Amino acid sequence: MVLALSLLALTLSAAPATPPSGRALNTQGFRLYQSGRYPEALEKFQAAAQATPDYALAHYNAAATLGVLRKQGKVCEYSAHRDVILEKLTTAVRLDARRLQRAKTDRDLDGIRDTLGWQKLLGRTPQKEADVPALLRTVSWYGPGVGVYGTTRALKFQDGGRVELWKRDVDDSGTPHESRTPGTYTVRGRTVEVKLPGAAPVTGTLSEAGALTFPEPLGGFTDSPSECDA
CATH class of the missing domain: 2.40.128 (Lipocalin)
Incomplete structure (x- = not known):
């Protein structure tokens, strides 16, 4: 019996740990964001979006955090380009239309208001x-x-x-x-x-x-x- 229990314990300890879910990673990212640790927050939000691709909030939070880094002048360091921010925001809105209403008043996204991508989200397109x-x-x-x-x-x-x-x-x-x-x-x-x-x-x-x-x-x-x- 002792041998069997030992083998069971070894088996359990050798089992790979369950990776954190997209929601857990997003929560970690939000705490980092609140504490002003934006690069680390971005990493968590991106990991959350990768772990759960249909999780709109993770894509949105990644876009907003890139917007903050852009405001801080860290465009090149973190690829906080306008088209990258818009890509993530557009994905968030496609997955959850309510994200657009939030985006309209989010100061983190002020840096993309004067883009075609933002205007397209509002319903204006150069096709018309x-x-x-x-x-x-x-x-x-x-x-x-x-x-x-x-x-x-x-x-x-x-x-x-x-x-x-x-x-x-x-x-x-x-x-x-x-x-x-x-x-x-x-x-x-x-x-x-x-x-x-x-x-x-x-x-x-x-x-x-x-x-x-x-x-x-x-x-x-x-x-x-x-x-x-x-």
Whole structure:
């Protein structure tokens, strides 16, 4: 009998431990989040989403924590890019539509309000021509990155047909110089005409895929700034 009990104890001790559930991992992550340990919290939330892929709250909490890290300027360190945050948030909303209502007032997600992805969650899409004027005004439009300098131009469409072109030029010594040029714009369907002082009007289009394209030298714009590029 003693031998049998010993063998049973050995068998039980050798059995692999049951991995924590997605909900248990999410709870651990929330405690870390509350204590301000955001990188560790993110790790737990991501593990929770991986352990239980249909657990909407884990995906949501991962998105919110990435939003906090983004606000803290840790974009590159933790891949807190806008598209990554939106991917996780979109998954959360797909799994549980109530997550969208929470997201509307969540300060952690303020960094993605001016994206096409957020507007799509609210029901506005570039596929609908009627939504184009609102998308132009609510989305921040960035030009492509230029090496280590990142994004060097952006367009901000405003109410009343006003637009502002932001540019950053780098001189031979590597010193950046920023400028802001106000102008006007009009919209007809998908066509956008921009008028800037001292230049001929430039006509571009907002595609169904969400790319805003003008002839050079204005060029193309998307809702994603160039980040972490070498």
